[in-house]
Amino acid sequence: MERNIRLISMITCLFYGLMLFPALFVNAANDNDAYKAGYSSGLWEGIDAAYSDLEDVKSKNYYKAMPKDADIIANYDLDKETSTYRINFVRGFKDGFREGYNTTYDNPKVEAKPTNYDEALGYQMGEVSGYNDYYAGKSNKWTNAVPSTTKLIEMFQLTNEPNAYKNSFVTNFKAKFQEGYETAYRKAKYEPFKAAIERGAADGAKFGEILGANWGRTDYYSSSINQWDRDLPSDDEIKSVFLLDNDLDDYSKAFLSAFKESYRIKYEEAYRTANVNYNLLVFEKGYSHGKNIGLVKGESLARIDLLMGKSNDENRHNFSDNNIINEYKLFNEYEKYREGFISGFREGTKTGYMAVYQSSNFENFMSKAETQVVSINGAQVLSRDNKMSLNIDKGIFYNDIAVSIDRLIGTNMNIKMPSKDRYVKSSELYNIRVASSYDGLNRDKPIKLSFDYYGPQSGGIYKYLNDNWYYLTSKIDANSITAFINPESITNSSGTYAVFIDTKAWNPDDLRGHWAKDEIVTYLRRGIAGAFEDNTFRPDIPITKAQLLSSMSKVFKWDIKSAEKEVAALQKVADYKDVEPYKELAAYCVKKDYLKVSPENTIRINSQVSYKEAEAMMKLAMGNKNFSWAGVAEKIMKNKDKRSASYDSMDEHITRAEAVYMLYYMTE
Known part of the structure; x- marks a missing residue:
């Protein structure tokens, strides 16, 4: 099937x-x-x-x-x-x-399921005809509305079908047409009455409950006997207040009936509840009341202290007698009741505080760490609190491994949190480590890292590295956020990950559907790449030398200030006006041979970069003479289904999107 x-x-x-x-x-x-x-x-x-x-x-x-x-x-x-x-x-x-x-x-959502078209079409066309005939004032007579056999054969081109199918189609169509027609006709006819009655009953019950409860409490505290209809409004008063004469008669009748019934029920309930509450307050021992209220208070204070990272110390929450009397309105109570309440409250507060603090702290530490042995078949490893998971596919590791997930609790002084002015912490911090006694792993198959997440699209998974949090390419769905990490980065070493919401994050509209969107957004959020003044990225235009070298300086962490002495020499080039906004970067790049001064004494820093030039820059930046743009172009073709213009000529210009992908692919 x-x-x-x-x-x-x-x-x-x-x-x-x-x-x-x-x-x-x-x-x-x-x-x-x-x-x-x-x-x-x-x-x-x-x-x-x-x-x-x-x-x-x-x-x-x-x-x-x-x-x-x-x-x-x-x-x-x-x-x-x-x-x-x-x-x-x-x-x-x-x-x-x-x-x-x-x-x-x-187009994965395109889905077809077997359909009985004769019945489906017959029912739907019958529904339409039924509604139309009712609202047109016609009689309920489906035979006048159903298409004739000849019309059906013509309409659905049944002359091309076998006779058995044609006869079956016509018979089933008409049967379902009748069903759809009569159902729709009667629904259009009776639904307004049904809706009016149901709505009238609901509205009447709502207002009856409110007034009944109010008069029940009033009568009790006025020392009046329990008589629910003493202050019940007359039908005319109810109609006047709620403008029932302006509505349908069915609505009005249902409203009145439900109003009275709910009024009586809520009146008697409120009267008796007031009686019970009053007598409980009068006769219940103050100690029992105070202890119960103190337990709740202590539990609440413990949860607040845990959330704020404070130590287990209930004595920081001492209450004077006057504090307790004022907060719980004990001025007019019997003296013995008041004394018992205060004593019970203090005991309850200490007991509730200690019980919740210790049990919560224990549960917190019990859910801190998780270690699991994963075979070569792969597995999903969940954090102990079930809020984060690793999906390790088969074939990533060539031998069994041990995966450790440790949730970091409290403030860790060795980890610098990002600026609260821009980033909102949206998960716990987790330290992940893979222990393996063998070196074998597939570096081309990433590990899927997922967090529970219900925030906006500006959320992202970040990795803590060199005292900074780095955004990882993240995908957000209905209840989670996901990123893929290189297995080598956490094998026999550890990585700390968390989810933050970047309140200043944005995605340029011209990246929608682009093949390099994920890599470009990642570099935008890391501050490595930049957009234009109109908030577009223009991924398919050629990149300039200034733009490419600026991104490379951030990726490879060039110390461009080390070339301050060479800045003065740049003032002699003919196009210094173009160079000046990038003078420190240009001086560094000339010094390191990324840029050259032409025989015409120009640098042409805003000129477009060819694939051949980009390849030469990357060889220098990576210190790898074997780097080849052709390898990157092959990855773009294989992973992104995009053919690079470099296949036509290495003298063509590399685009902004290709440049970002090159840097991302070669360094991640």
């Missing part, structure tokens, strides 16, 4: 794709029969692969999901065909696979 539903969903997705993206399916008709056959087969397999990746919560990557050429040839017995047929089939298969995968992955 699940396979059938999924098959129908795939078919629906094909139709959905044809309606929304007709251009995607044109190429299949532009080649020979082998290409068409391959395209059709690839399209289906691409759709199926997309559903598999969505079910396994994998990121979008058609390139990774696509079968290899050898597998395609084997699966479709292409070794029996001519080489020309085989080549064209494989080419068509890949095109179809890519289109089917991408279209399905981007």
Whole structure:
């Protein structure tokens, strides 16, 4: 059954794709029969692969999901065909696979379920006709509204269907049409009466309760006997106060009936409750009252002290006799009652405070640390308080490991918290460590880190590093926030993580749907990249030398002030006016050979950067002569499904988005 539903969903997705993206399916008709056959087969397999990746919560990557050429040839017995047929089939298969995968992955909510169209259409059209006939003042006669058999055959093109299906469709349609018509007609007719009665009863009960309770308490404290109808308003008074003569008669009658019933119930309840409360206060021992109230007070004070990080000391909350008398209005009580209350209150306060403080502190420490052995099959590891989790996929580690999650309690003087003027702490701090006696792990498979979260989109997961909190690329859903971390960063070492809300965070509108959005937002929130004055990022325009070197200086933590002595020499360049806003950065970069003074005595700091120039800068910055832009371009193609212009020429200009991705990929 699940396979059938999924098959129908795939078919629906094909139709959905044809309606929304007709251009995607044109190429299949532009080649020979082998290409068409391959395209059709690839399209289906691409759709199926997309559903598999969505079910396994994998990121979008058609390139990774696509079968290899050898597998395609084997699966479709292409070794029996001519080489020309085989080549064209494989080419068509890949095109179809890519289109089917991408279209399905981007529209996962397109879902189809088996539908009895004759019954569904009949019922819905009957409903519409029923409502229309009632409001048009016509009689309840569905036979006058239902389309004739001839009209139905014409309307739904049933001449192309087998006779058995056609006859069944017409019969079922008319039966459901009648049901929908009569249901809608009567609903339109009787619903207003039903609604008026229900609303009248609800409103009457509400006001009856209020007035009944008020008069019940008043009569008791006035020493009047329990007589609920003594001050009950007359029907005319109720109608006048609540303007019932202006409403429907059914509403008015229901209101009056419910008002009186609720008035009586609440009157008697309030009268008797007042009597009980009064006598309890008169006859109950003051000690018992004081102790019970003191217990509540002590528990409350303990919870406040725990929250504020204060020590276990109930003596800091001493109350004088006058404090207790004033707070609990004991002026007019019997002296013995007052003395007993004060004694009981003090005992209850100490007992309640100690019990809550000790039990809460114990529970707090019990939920502090969690250590779990994880096999090579992977597992989910939850923090002891169940508010944070690590999802370790199989294949990340090649041997069993021990995972430790330690919740940091209280104020840790070794950790500097971010500015409260900008950041709102939205989780506890957790220290995570993976212990492994072997070095083997897959550095290309990240660990999923999730926190419970219900805040705004400006929230993010941060890592504490070098006395600073660094934003990690974070995804927010209905009840959690998630980031992916490099397993190597916490293997045989530890990392501290927490969630903060950045009150000044923002995402430029022109990043919506962009392939490098996550990396760009991360660098914006870290202050590494910057936006333009109109609050756009313009990811696809070429980056300038000033912009790229500024970001590199923050990523690689250049000490640009060390080149202060070289600043004066820059004043001799012909384009110093352009250089001046970046003079310290420019001086450092000239000194380190990232920038060169041209034979024309210019630096051209605002000029666009070619891929070749960016590659040279990164080799110097990383101290790695083997760095190659081609490796980054390959990752962009594989991970982001984006082809770089560098494939055409390394003299083309690197975009702002590509530059951010390069720095992020090479340093994270």
